[in-house]
Amino acid sequence: MDTQAKTKKGSSAKLTIILLLLVLAIVIVPQVIKSGAEFGGADGEAEAAITEINPDYEPWFSSFFEPASGEIESLLFASQAALGAGIVGYYIGATRTKKKMKENQKEEK
Incomplete structure (x- = not known):
């Protein structure tokens, strides 16, 4: 490995660590700042706002499946999010791999 590749790999590792710390x-x-707060979804907030504005409001339709x-x-919900993240991660990984393979082919010529 040449020094340029080592530097690139080292900066990539630093960036990954910084991004992971940022995600954490x-x-x-928010959990520390609002430790006693209840973190609900937007659906409940929207329903409360609609009921406050128009107490006689009736939804157009209801869910066909209620857990x-x-x-x-x-x-x-978590399974759906994990599946979506897996698909996006696979796409990103496949795209990066194709790009690296093309770069390696160009370097060999």
Whole structure:
């Protein structure tokens, strides 16, 4: 490995560590600042606002599937998020690999 590749790899590792620390800060800081707060979703807030504005409001339709409990609903939501993150991660990884393979082919010529 030449020094340029080592420098690039070292700066990449530093950037990764900095980004991971930033993600941890984004997750932890709100929990510390608002330790007793309840973190709810936007759906509940929207429903409360609509009911406050128009108490007689009736939704256009209802859900065709209602999970048995809040825990199951959270599990389904987390599974959907994990699947989406996996697809995005795969795409990014495949794209980067293709780019590196093209660069390596150009260097060999």
